[in-house]
Amino acid sequence: MKKEKNWNLIIGCVLTGMTIIFVLVGFFYTPYDPETMDVTAKLAGVSAAHPMGCDNFGRDILSRVMKGSGTTLVVAAGTVAIGTMAGILIGAFTGYYGGVLDEVLMRIIDALFAFPSILLALVFISLLGPGKYNVIVALGIAFIPSFSRIVRSQFLYQRNMDYVSSAKLQGASDIRIMFVHILPNTLSVLRSSVMIGFNNAVLAEAGMSYLGIGVQPPDASLGRMLSEAQSYLFAAPGFALFPGFVIIVMVLGFSLLAEGMKDA
Amino acid sequence: MKYIVRKLISFFVTLSLVSFLVFAAFAVIPGDPALSKLGTDATPSQLAALRGEMGLNRPLLVRFGSWAVSFLQGDMGTSYSYDRPVAGMILDKIPITLTLALMAFVLTIVIALPLGIYAAKHEGKWPDRLIYCMGQVTMAVPPFFLGILLTFFFGLVLRWFTPGGYVSYQSDFLGFLGYLFFPALAIALPKAAMALKLLRGSVIQEARQDYVKTAYSRGNNTNQVLYKHILKNALIPVVTFLGMTLTDMIAGSIIVEQVFSIPGLGRILMTSISGRDYPVVQAIIVWIAILVLVINLIVDPIYKGIDPRIRME
Amino acid sequence: MLEIRNLNIEFHDHLVPETVVHDLNLRVAEGEIVGLVGESGSGKTMTALAVAGLLRRHDMQKTGEILFQEKNLLECGRKELRELQGSEISMIFQEPMTSLNPVRRIGWQVEEALRLHTDLDQKKRKERALEVLSQVELPDVERVYRAYPHELSGGMRQRVMIAAAIICKPKLLIADEPTTALDVTIQAQIVKLLLKINRENQVAVLFISHDLSLVRQLCTRVAVMQNGYLVEEGRTESIFMEPKEAYTRQLIAAIPKIERVD
Numbered sequence: 001m002k003k004e005k006n007w008n009l010i011i012g013c014v015l016t017g018m019t020i021i022f023v024l025v026g027f028f029y030t031p032y033d034p035e036t037m038d039v040t041a042k043l044a045g046v047s048a049a050h051p052m053g054c055d056n057f058g059r060d061i062l063s064r065v066m067k068g069s070g071t072t073l074v075v076a077a078g079t080v081a082i083g084t085m086a087g088i089l090i091g092a093f094t095g096y097y098g099g100v101l102d103e104v105l106m107r108i109i110d111a112l113f114a115f116p117s118i119l120l121a122l123v124f125i126s127l128l129g130p131g132k133y134n135v136i137v138a139l140g141i142a143f144i145p146s147f148s149r150i151v152r153s154q155f156l157y158q159r160n161m162d163y164v165s166s167a168k169l170q171g172a173s174d175i176r177i178m179f180v181h182i183l184p185n186t187l188s189v190l191r192s193s194v195m196i197g198f199n200n201a202v203l204a205e206a207g208m209s210y211l212g213i214g215v216q217p218p219d220a221s222l223g224r225m226l227s228e229a230q231s232y233l234f235a236a237p238g239f240a241l242f243p244g245f246v247i248i249v250m251v252l253g254f255s256l257l258a259e260g261m262k263d264a
Numbered sequence: 265m266k267y268i269v270r271k272l273i274s275f276f277v278t279l280s281l282v283s284f285l286v287f288a289a290f291a292v293i294p295g296d297p298a299l300s301k302l303g304t305d306a307t308p309s310q311l312a313a314l315r316g317e318m319g320l321n322r323p324l325l326v327r328f329g330s331w332a333v334s335f336l337q338g339d340m341g342t343s344y345s346y347d348r349p350v351a352g353m354i355l356d357k358i359p360i361t362l363t364l365a366l367m368a369f370v371l372t373i374v375i376a377l378p379l380g381i382y383a384a385k386h387e388g389k390w391p392d393r394l395i396y397c398m399g400q401v402t403m404a405v406p407p408f409f410l411g412i413l414l415t416f417f418f419g420l421v422l423r424w425f426t427p428g429g430y431v432s433y434q435s436d437f438l439g440f441l442g443y444l445f446f447p448a449l450a451i452a453l454p455k456a457a458m459a460l461k462l463l464r465g466s467v468i469q470e471a472r473q474d475y476v477k478t479a480y481s482r483g484n485n486t487n488q489v490l491y492k493h494i495l496k497n498a499l500i501p502v503v504t505f506l507g508m509t510l511t512d513m514i515a516g517s518i519i520v521e522q523v524f525s526i527p528g529l530g531r532i533l534m535t536s537i538s539g540r541d542y543p544v545v546q547a548i549i550v551w552i553a554i555l556v557l558v559i560n561l562i563v564d565p566i567y568k569g570i571d572p573r574i575r576m577e
Numbered sequence: 578m579l580e581i582r583n584l585n586i587e588f589h590d591h592l593v594p595e596t597v598v599h600d601l602n603l604r605v606a607e608g609e610i611v612g613l614v615g616e617s618g619s620g621k622t623m624t625a626l627a628v629a630g631l632l633r634r635h636d637m638q639k640t641g642e643i644l645f646q647e648k649n650l651l652e653c654g655r656k657e658l659r660e661l662q663g664s665e666i667s668m669i670f671q672e673p674m675t676s677l678n679p680v681r682r683i684g685w686q687v688e689e690a691l692r693l694h695t696d697l698d699q700k701k702r703k704e705r706a707l708e709v710l711s712q713v714e715l716p717d718v719e720r721v722y723r724a725y726p727h728e729l730s731g732g733m734r735q736r737v738m739i740a741a742a743i744i745c746k747p748k749l750l751i752a753d754e755p756t757t758a759l760d761v762t763i764q765a766q767i768v769k770l771l772l773k774i775n776r777e778n779q780v781a782v783l784f785i786s787h788d789l790s791l792v793r794q795l796c797t798r799v800a801v802m803q804n805g806y807l808v809e810e811g812r813t814e815s816i817f818m819e820p821k822e823a824y825t826r827q828l829i830a831a832i833p834k835i836e837r838v839d
Contacts, residue, residue: 108285111278114556116515119549126537126545127289203406207519210408213537223408230412230523234420244409252404259400474675481629482663482690482741485655496680572680572725 009260015253022246023073026066034063034220043236052242055225056232065243067220069250075136075215076201080194082140087147088190092178094148095155106152109145117142118204122213130213139204143197150193154186195258199251206247222247275561280332282553287328290542335550341543345536350547353532358551359433360528364444364451364521365513371452372459372509376502379456380463385490387468395460402457407516411450411523418446428525447524451516455509462505466498473497500571507563511556578781579605579628579749583641586623590636597623599805601641605749610775610782612796612813614789614828620805621785625753627651628783629668630658645749663690667742671754673734677726684722687741694745709740712777713770732763739770743778750774751783756791768795789832793817801825 031051038058045053052061090109094102112120117139124138158164159182167181208214209223217224222243229240306314315321322330331341340350383395405413419427425446431439470476471494479493518530529548536544568574586598598620605611613621626632628643630650643650645666650658667690670676677686687710688702697705703722710718713736726734735755742750752771756764768791775782786792792799793813800810801824809822820826 108281111281112285114278114511114560115282115553116512118515118519119552122518122533122537123286123289123545123549126540126542129540130538199404206406207408210406211519211522211534213534226409226412227522230415233412233416237416240409240412240416244406244412247406247409248401248404251406252401255404256400474670474672475678477631478668478670478676478738478741479678479689480631480662481668483659483661483693484689485659488693493678493681497678500680570680573727 006260006263008256008263012253012256012258012260015249016257019069019073019246019250019253022066023070026063026070030060030063030066032060032063034059034067035218036060043232043239045236046238053236053238055228055236055239061225061239061242064220064225065222065246068222068225068243069246071132071215071219071221072202072205072223072247072250075132075139075205076198078136079139079143079201079205080198082136083143083147083197084190084194086140086144088151088183090144090148091151091153092155092183095152096159096174096178096182098156102152105148109148113145113149117146117200118207120145121204121208125208125213130216132215132219135205135208135214139201139208142204143201147193147197150189151186154189155182158182158185192258192262195254195261199254199258202247202251202254271561271564275557279553279557282557283332283335283550284328286546286549286553287331288324290546291324291327335547340547343536343541343544345539345541345544350544353544354529354548354551357527357529357532358555360526361514361517361521361530362555363433363441364448364517364526364528365510367441367444367448368451368455368513368516369506369510371448372456372513373506375452375456376459376463380460380502381467381490381495383460383464384467384471387464392464395464399457399461402453403461405454407450407454408519408523410453411447411520414446414450415523430524430526443524444526447517447520447526450520450523451513455512455516459502459505459509463498463502466501467494470494470498496570500567503567503570507560507567510559510563514552514555578607578646579603579783580644581624581628581641582644584624584627584643585638585640586620586627586632587638587640588636589638594638597805598627601802601807603800603807603810605781605783607748608775608779608781609798610771610784610796612792612799613783613785613802614787614792614799615802616787618804619802621802622753624802625668625751625783625785628749629666629751630662631668660694663742663747664694664745665747666749666751667745667747668751668753669735669738669742669755671757673731673738673755673758676738677734679726681725682722683724683726683729683737687722687737687744690741690745705744706740709744710737712743712774713737713740715740731759732766735759735763735767736770739767739774743774743780746778747780749781749783751785753785754787755784756786756788764791771795789817789828801828 036059038054040058042058043054043056044050044058047053050060050062052065055061055064090105094105120142121135121138124141125134128134128138155178164177164181167177172181205214205221206223206226209221210227212224212227214223215221225243226240229236229243232239334340338351340354342348343350343353346353379395383392386392415427418424425443429443431443433440467490471490476489476493479489484492517528518533520526521528521530522534529552532544533548535541536548581601581603584598584601585596587594587596601620601624603611603613603624613624615621623632627639628645628650632639633655639651641651645661648657650661677683684703684706687706691697691702691705707718707722710721715721715733715736721729721733721737726737729737738755750771755771756767759767771782771784772795774780782795784792784795796813798811799813799816801808801816801822803824809816809820809825816825817829820829
């Protein structure tokens with residue numbers, strides 16, 4: 001059989017690479033200061049000076065998009081970190097020990113899992129108030145139920161395998177068995193759910209910031225730019241299109257990468 | 265019958281659990297509702313009187329109990345910001361959000377089913393690849409941005425609808441449905457892309473099963489094998505996915521309502537979250553919880569209907 | 578009734594074309610049971626699938642003739658072939674656990690050939706289905722008719738497969754390793770059932786197996802295949818008593834110990 005090229009992996013790598021370079025450059029250098037307003041350039045179209053044009057205050061869209069995608073990536077990474085850590089802890093203990101603790105925690109997690117995670121995040125954000133760090137915490141907590149369920153089912157499955165019994169016979173402690181022996185065996189499953197979770201976090205952050213309850217100024221955010229751009233859709237379509245396309249490239253790159261790694 | 269009773273019990277247990285978690289979450293937040301109602305220049309005795317009147321001195325479980333009883337009686341509290349009963353503010357908004365979510369759900373099925381089958385039938389040929397590429401891109405588009413794109417293209421360029429020209433369902437139901445079409449499409453497209461990918465894979469996988477060979481050996485033609493044998497099997501994972509999607513549609517509606525200026529639950533939820541109007545937020549969350557649980561209650565027997573191997577215990 | 582002349586089957590899905598059946602010649606007379614034996618990969622299943630009209634892939638080539646009642650199956654159109662499938666020629670498979678559609682009721686599946694090939698109404702179809710279900714000696718046929726495959730054991734499912742295959746009274750039943758996936762006692766029952774069906778319905782059986790002891794119990798004639806070639810063919814007793822080919826002798830020597838069941 002002739003082996004086809006893994007286009008998902010190739011395109012995914014290219015898009016993700018481009019996004020990361022774009023964001024890294026944005027941390028240290030942007031063509032303009034993203035906050036400086038230029039009255040003469042209000043809603044300016046695409047030009048050599050402003051490759052993506054300017055917004056309603058005459059701020060350079062490219063610079064703002066660079067900063068905004070940085071914020072999005074930081075929020076998504078923080079969210080996934082919280083969700084994964086807590087998910088691994090809860091999933092490992094409930095899956096490995098089972099019993100009453102498992103029953104009670106899983107009952108709650110199942111009840112929460114029935115809800116779309118963005119709704120849970122909305123509840124937490126209304127408790128915590130908006131802002132970059134609160135978004136990370138709110139989304140992070142909202143992602144815990146789905147990660148815990150995945151980790152739990154893996155631990156439940158692995159705890160009866162022969163290698164676990166042999167580790168027990170050698171006198172390894174439960175903690176050691178859980179995190180040194182079982183955890184590495186769940187990584188391949190975890191990897192794909194982390195990547196999917198990352199994408200969901202990007203989309204959720206953009207959605208919340210679009211709604212005005214996510215990242216707040218002065219932090220630049222792609223979602224917020226989109227909500228500001230909506231009033232100028234006809235006069236300056238680029239104001240909305242460029243930030244939107246950056247989100248698409250980011251999510252598409254990552255999902256193709258995840259898909260490609262699955263096939264590889 | 266035993267099955268229905270068990271499901272109903274589990275429904276009420278989950279609903280109480282979720283409403284209690286929501287209630288407790290809003291009860292422990294810093295900030296005193298009495299203080300925020302009276303303002304900072306209120307005297308301590310005034311505050312204490314109002315706290316007593318609002319029942320804030322009683323234990324949490326008692327407060328939850330009385331709140332739950334009044335909720336069931338239709339009294340969902342009073343809005344801090346508007347000083348109006350919450351019930352009046354949100355009850356007539358529920359049909360709007362629900363219609364939008366259901367419409368998005370129907371569109372998802374209408375788009376995903378034929379395309380998924382078509383792609384599976386032409387596995388590896390160019391229509392399949394084209395559908396795959398378009399699906400991958402569509403999945404990456406946030407629904408609210410899709411809403412903006414649809415507004416731009418169909419609203420501003422082609423002028424097929426007036427952006428912001430929402431029609432209320434009480435005055436013109438057909439006009440209302442018409443206005444909801446593009447918002448529903450914005451919610452549906454990314455989910456449809458996922459559903460069709462799942463269906464395509466599932467059909468291709470089922471087509472390799474032994475029973476397909478049996479079906480051919482009895483003289484079925486390709487279409488008969490596909491529609492009478494493969495499809496029902498292939499739909500099992502898709503139905504599970506769609507059941508989970510239906511609740512996502514409600515979350516999706518809440519965001520997309522903002523793009524198209526639709527005065528549904530999402531609109532009030534956002535203003536109450538920004539205004540820290542907790543009774544309203546709390547009531548809306550509980551209502552969404554009820555919708556989500558009712559959906560799960562309806563979807564569950566459907567899985568069992570389509571897959572006889574799942575036992576009705 | 579069935580005559581295979583110079584059949585060649587060649588696959589093109591690899592870089593080098595691969596021939597899995599070479600110049601095969603085989604005859605099955607009306608009402609006769611013929612065994613086709615050989616190890617896995619000998620081409621016996623490919624031959625069976627070709628006769629059943631189930632090898633219709635673009636990446637392969639078939640030459641020669643498969644004459645069924647004077648009609649060349651390799652040349653007739655798809656529609657014509659489908660009219661024969663399930664009504665004149667039917668087939669049962671190795672895996673009874675997966676060969677039935679898991680989400681359809683047994684009755685629906687047993688009746689399928691009637692729905693496709695006759696104008697009988699629902700009531701008549703059910704009558705006939707219950708009739709064949711009892712012919713294959715299933716207990717409580719009304720219950721089986723309404724059951725789903727997962728509610729039946731492997732042996733019962735294979736009986737259901739046989740019932741579905743004979744419902745239109747075919748002339749030829751192709752049985753591709755129908756007992757391999759079953760345990761030994763059930764194997765013997767299925768073999769006995771095939772013998773009974775053969776006598777009652779006057780249906781010819783092409784019995785494909787790697788198990789020579791079963792073939793000996795069931796078949797009047799045997800054909801031995803190796804690496805895509807027919808190496809030996811003849812009446813069962815003469816093959817077993819005086820095998821001409823070394824390969825056949827090896828196969829016979831490999832039989833553990835023959836016990837007659839009937």
